[in-house]
Amino acid sequence: MKVKQISIFLENKKGRLWKALNILKGAGINIRALYLADTSEFGILRLIVPEPEKARKVLEENDFAVKMNEVIAVELEDKPGGLASILKILKDSQINLEYIYAFVHEKKDKAILFLKADDIDKTIKALQDSNAKILPAEEVYKL
Amino acid sequence: MIWNEEMECISRDDLEELQLRRLQDTVKRVYENVPYYKRKLEENNIYPEDIESLEDIKKLPYTTKDDLREVYPFGMFATPRKDIIEVHTSSGTTGKPVVSGYTREDIEIWGEVMARGLTMMGVTEDDIIQNTHGYGLFTGGFGVHYGAQKIGATVIPISTGQTRRQIEIMKDFGTTVMIFTPSYGLYLSEVAEEEGHNPKKSQLKAIGFGAEMWTEEMRRELERRFNAPAFNIYGLTEIIGPGVAMECPEKDGLHIFEDHFYPEIINSKTGETLPPGKRGELVITTLTRIGMPIIRFRTKDITSINYDECGCGRTLARISRITGRVDDMLKVRGVSVFPSQVEKALLKVDGLQPHYQIIVTRPHLMDEMEVKVETSPEIFSDDIGEMMKLQKKIEDYIRDEIGLRVKVTLVEPKTLPRSEGKAVRVIDKRKF
Numbered sequence: 001m002k003v004k005q006i007s008i009f010l011e012n013k014k015g016r017l018w019k020a021l022n023i024l025k026g027a028g029i030n031i032r033a034l035y036l037a038d039t040s041e042f043g044i045l046r047l048i049v050p051e052p053e054k055a056r057k058v059l060e061e062n063d064f065a066v067k068m069n070e071v072i073a074v075e076l077e078d079k080p081g082g083l084a085s086i087l088k089i090l091k092d093s094q095i096n097l098e099y100i101y102a103f104v105h106e107k108k109d110k111a112i113l114f115l116k117a118d119d120i121d122k123t124i125k126a127l128q129d130s131n132a133k134i135l136p137a138e139e140v141y142k143l
Numbered sequence: 144m145i146w147n148e149e150m151e152c153i154s155r156d157d158l159e160e161l162q163l164r165r166l167q168d169t170v171k172r173v174y175e176n177v178p179y180y181k182r183k184l185e186e187n188n189i190y191p192e193d194i195e196s197l198e199d200i201k202k203l204p205y206t207t208k209d210d211l212r213e214v215y216p217f218g219m220f221a222t223p224r225k226d227i228i229e230v231h232t233s234s235g236t237t238g239k240p241v242v243s244g245y246t247r248e249d250i251e252i253w254g255e256v257m258a259r260g261l262t263m264m265g266v267t268e269d270d271i272i273q274n275t276h277g278y279g280l281f282t283g284g285f286g287v288h289y290g291a292q293k294i295g296a297t298v299i300p301i302s303t304g305q306t307r308r309q310i311e312i313m314k315d316f317g318t319t320v321m322i323f324t325p326s327y328g329l330y331l332s333e334v335a336e337e338e339g340h341n342p343k344k345s346q347l348k349a350i351g352f353g354a355e356m357w358t359e360e361m362r363r364e365l366e367r368r369f370n371a372p373a374f375n376i377y378g379l380t381e382i383i384g385p386g387v388a389m390e391c392p393e394k395d396g397l398h399i400f401e402d403h404f405y406p407e408i409i410n411s412k413t414g415e416t417l418p419p420g421k422r423g424e425l426v427i428t429t430l431t432r433i434g435m436p437i438i439r440f441r442t443k444d445i446t447s448i449n450y451d452e453c454g455c456g457r458t459l460a461r462i463s464r465i466t467g468r469v470d471d472m473l474k475v476r477g478v479s480v481f482p483s484q485v486e487k488a489l490l491k492v493d494g495l496q497p498h499y500q501i502i503v504t505r506p507h508l509m510d511e512m513e514v515k516v517e518t519s520p521e522i523f524s525d526d527i528g529e530m531m532k533l534q535k536k537i538e539d540y541i542r543d544e545i546g547l548r549v550k551v552t553l554v555e556p557k558t559l560p561r562s563e564g565k566a567v568r569v570i571d572k573r574k575f
Contacts, residue, residue, distance in 0.1 A: 007525035009518050011555050037527050042553050063557040065523035
C-alpha cells in the first residue's frame with residue numbers, strides 16, 4: 001500500500017537537477033513520477049522510481065543528500081471532482097497533508113495522486129474505509 | 144595645531160631615552176605585580192635588570208591574545224583591583240573575551256592620546272562631536288569621548304544605530320565632527336539623502352573613522368559624500384582602545400604615540416624584527432599603562448613603520464594603514480569575526496558537518512556575511528518547512544556566537560571547495 005519515494009536535496013543552481021537526473025539515467029533508472037518543491041535557495045526533488053534503493057545508492061555515491069520515505073498512490077477518475085473527492089475523505093478524517101502531486105495515467109480516464117501525510121497508516125485506513133483505490137507499489141513502479 | 148608639542152615633536156634621542164626608562168619601569172612592574180609575567184620572564188631567564196637598552200626588548204617574550212584569555216578576567220592587572228576604575232573587553236572573540244583594566248592614570252593617558260589624535264583632525268573646544276561608536280564594553284565610544292572631553296569639545300554620545308535620529312541630530316545640533324566606521328558612514332550618508340538632507344551641506348569639518356579595514360577609495364568616497372576630510376584612527380582593546388595611532392593632515396600613515404606605546408614590526412613566522420618600511424606584524428609594548436601593562440603584544444595586524452620626518456612637524460613614527468591580518472580574523476561591520484566561531488555554532492546542530500564557507504561582501508555600502516553550509520543525509524528532511532527551520536536555527540546559533548545576523552545558505556554535500564582536504568573557509572569579496 002505504501003510507495004517508496006526518494007527525496008533529493010538540490011541547490012537552486014543551474015545544472016543541479018540535470019546532474020541528479022543524469023546520474024539516474026546512467027544507472028538505467030526510469031522515472032515514474034516527479035515533483036520538485038523549491039524555495040528561493042534550494043529545492044527538494046521527489047521521485048517515484050521502480051528501484052528506489054538502487055536510485056538512492058547511486059545518488060549517494062555521487063554525494064547527493066537523499067532521504068527515502070513513503071507516500072500513498074491513489075487512483076482517481078480523470079474528471080472534474082476526482083481530486084476533490086479524495087481530499088474530502090482526508091478532511092473528514094482530520095488528516096493533514098504535507099504535499100500531493102498528481103499524474104494522468106496511461107490508462108484512459110484515470111489519474112494517480114501521490115500523497116504524503118503525517119500519519120500514513122491512518123491515511124491508508126481512511127482512504128480504504130471510503131473505498132478509494134490505493135495502488136500497490138508494484139503497480140506504480142510498473143506504470 | 145599640535146596637542147602636546149613637547150611629546151609629539153620630541154627628538155629621537157630624547158624619545159628613546161624616555162622609552163627606555165619607561166620600558167624598564169614597565170618590566171619591573173609586571174615582574175613584581177603580575178604572577179603571569181613573573182613566571183614567563185623567569186621561564187625565559189630574563190629579569191628586569193637585563194633591560195639595559197631598547198634593543199633588549201627583543202629578549203622579552205611575546206604576549207598573545209591567548210595569553211590574555213588564559214588569565215581571564217583580571218589576571219593581567221598589575222595593581223590591586225580597587226585601583227581599577229573602569230574595564231572594557233574585546234569584541235566578538237571566541238570563548239572568553241580579553242578584559243582591559245584602567246586605573247585613573249590609564250584613563251588619563253587614553254584621553255591624552257585621543258586628544259592628540261582629535262587635534263590632528265582639527266578638533267578644538269569649539270567643536271561638536273557626534274560619536275557614533277558604541278558606548279559600552281567596546282572601547283570605541285569611550286576612547287573618543289575621553290579625548291573629546293579633554294580638548295573641551297561638546298560630545299554627543301549618541302552611540303551606534305538609530306540612523307534617522309543621527310541625521311536629525313547632526314542637522315539640528317550643527318555637528319562639526321563625525322566619528323564612525325567607514326561602512327556606517329557610507330550608510331549614514333545614504334539615509335541622509337533619502338531623508339532629504341544633503342550631508343555635503345552640513346557643517347562638518349572632519350571625520351574620524353576606524354574599527355574596520357578600508358581602502359583609499361572608500362576614504363575618498365566618504366570625503367566626497369560629507370565634503371569633509373576623513374582621518375584614520377587605530378587602536379585595540381588589549382593596548383588601550385582607539386588612540387594608539389592616528390592620522391595627521393598629511394594622511395601619510397598614522398602617528399603612533401611612541402611615548403606610550405612602543406612599536407615593533409616582526410616577521411610573524413620567524414619572530415625576526417623587520418626594518419622600517421618592511422611589512423609585517425605590529426607588536427606593541429605599553430610604556431605607561433598602570434592597570435594593565437602589556438609586553439610585546441602580537442596585534443596580528445599587518446603594517447609597516449616609517450621613522451621619516453612628517454610634513455606636519457611631528458617626529459613620532461608612522462604606521463601605514465592596516466591592510467591585513469596574520470590570522471583569519473575578519474572585521475564585518477566593525478565586529479571581529481573568527482571562522483572558528485562560525486564552526487562552533489555549526490557544531491551545535493546535530494548531524495551537521497562543519498563544512499562551511501564564509502562569504503563577505505559589500506553589495507551596498509554595508510558589509511554582508513553569508514555562510515554556506517553543506518547539508519548531510521542526517522539533517523536533510525523531505526519537508527521544506529523543516530529545512531527552512533533548520534536554516535533559521537543555524538542563523539540564530541551563529542548570531543549568538545558572533546553577535547551579527549548572517550544569511551545561511553544550505554548547499555549540497557561536498558560541493559564547497561576543499562584544499563588539502565580542508566574547506567576554503569573565507570571568501571572576502573570586499574576590496575581593501
